[in-house]
Amino acid sequence: MEVAIVTVGDELLAGRTTNTNASWLCERLHDRGVTVERVTTVPDRIPDIADAVTEYRDRYDAVLVTGGLGPTHDDVTMEAVAVALGRPMEPHDEALAWLEADGYSRADLTEGTTDLPAGARALHNDVGVAPGAAVEDVYVLPGVPAEMKGMFERVATAFSGPQTYEATVVADEPESALLDRLEAVRERFDVSVGSYPGSSVRLELSSIDATETERAAAWLRERVDGVENGDDDRA
Amino acid sequence: MEVAIVTVGDELLAGRTTNTNASWLCERLHDRGVTVERVTTVPDRIPDIADAVTEYRDRYDAVLVTGGLGPTHDDVTMEAVAVALGRPMEPHDEALAWLEADGYSRADLTEGTTDLPAGARALHNDVGVAPGAAVEDVYVLPGVPAEMKGMFERVATAFSGPQTYEATVVADEPESALLDRLEAVRERFDVSVGSYPGSSVRLELSSIDATETERAAAWLRERVDGVENGDDDRA
Structure with missing residues (x-):
């Protein structure tokens, strides 16, 4: 909807x-x-x-x-x-x-x-x-x-629509340094990815499949320098 | 503009x-x-x-x-x-x-x-x-x-345009009780008036004439119950 x-x-x-x-x-x-x-x-x-x-x-x-x-x-x-x-x-x-x-x-x-x-x-x-x-x-x-x-x-x-499942990965690298891994995660997994720079870069993954979202997030967390990985920081 | x-x-x-x-x-x-x-x-x-x-x-x-x-x-x-x-x-x-x-x-x-x-x-x-x-x-x-x-x-x-002059009157009355005075101030003075209810009602007056705005605000302040009249509270 x-x-x-x-x-x-x-x-x-x-x-x-x-x-x-x-x-x-x-x-x-x-x-x-x-x-x-x-x-x-x-x-x-x-x-x-x-x-x-x-x-x-x-x-x-x-x-x-x-x-x-x-x-x-x-x-x-x-x-x-x-x-x-x-x-x-x-x-x-x-x-x-x-x-x-x-x-x-x-x-x-x-x-x-x-x-x-x-x-x-x-x-x-x-x-x-x-x-x-x-x-x-x-x-x-x-x-x-x-x-x-x-x-x-x-x-x-x-108001209703398909449930989506989201995960946040916070990367302590410049956004431009992350491009290779952002491209890779989008190729490997059926997820959409948003990238929101601030003092760190918040990467927001989402899909309609909880497992797929979690697998993608885990894959990224292993590959980026993260200060607060796994912390669903929406500040 | x-x-x-x-x-x-x-x-x-x-x-x-x-x-x-x-x-x-x-x-x-x-x-x-x-x-x-x-x-x-x-x-x-x-x-x-x-x-x-x-x-x-x-x-x-x-x-x-x-x-x-x-x-x-x-x-x-x-x-x-x-x-x-x-x-x-x-x-x-x-x-x-x-x-x-x-x-x-x-x-x-x-x-x-x-x-x-x-x-x-x-x-x-x-x-x-x-x-x-x-x-x-x-x-x-x-x-x-x-x-x-x-x-x-x-x-x-x-970016530029005509300077406008604004004044705020805070009324401690229900918005519906203020209608007569809102109508009167709009008739008497060449100002636009916005009315923003919350715990009190913030009345925002503006015009391109500083004196007109101040006269309208003074007229209203004399006629509404105001807790904080004249306080330009934009919270």
Whole structure:
């Protein structure tokens, strides 16, 4: 399964906020065997959000959208998703009932709080007020991290793919010195290999076969100078 | 000036790495008056990188690309940019001369280390080996944060726009309770307003007129319950 993530917010594009929502979602999806093909940040503008959703629905199996839910003028994500799907916005009775059960009165709620694209499944917000939505292949989640995470867990089972098995080998050599062994390990084993230089070089092996991944990692560990070989250091 | 940032790397899409390069670049560009319209993360694949560069060159004034420079099989960014620009890759004499001056011998360097799209201006890497490139409206920077930051400073003056003046008001009220005053401040003053809820609500005002921004912020501060008004808290 291939998906795209659209993160909405001027504050991300101004560099005031680091996009930890995207890395959290990517990690959860990756752990479920899902390939994230794109993460794109767009401004709080309806045409920009709608264009990104439309483009990625076309290309991938699902689109997750986070941010821009709520009562203020810059919260336009739900309306943009409705535009992308060609559906009108309408009040969602179940979302209203949830909020009333949580102690909100209809009169207190900002107008439009429970409006969702027609036919959407409302997603309850355990932490905040604004509901999310699942509609066709689009999942709309809040931007506040605690709200986003809680809501994602409600839909997590919709995302799945083949389990992959990963191993990390940390090499204490310059990346350029490792080229022969990287080429050899890719020829000998049916694994994909990523190479991430920093103060040392983190080599990430993965395949859909646990044994193959482990054999490749063992082969590499014997052949590179490693300070922390076997340490699955993701810092 | 409107730009897009393309960050390249499977490790970002797998959630192993948080995209702090993007937030750093966004902040630096924003401080220079440049509007970042898109930040997109793509996998280490030539067609994906080339498509993103092509699409954003079409729409915006410049594209910054970071990540995927270096000697290993998954470092394909420079070639992808050459594809997007329809230019061949060729050895760059000045980049080679820099590396030789830094103590590398041509024989030690991995083949292709100093290959850049034909006609590119090479950007020296103060921290690592792989050179960057400026070619037409595309700027190609490394992914290792220290290398990326150093190289961006070499081209920073290419990015500019109107100075904007910002002020932050932190409100200790629910976002939904603030709607009347948010509407009023937007009507009274020529400012744009962003509203970012968390444990409190951060209201970000901005305009191209310092006095207007300050007047709007002062007006709001008198009218909202604020725990830390005036504190420019970007946490």
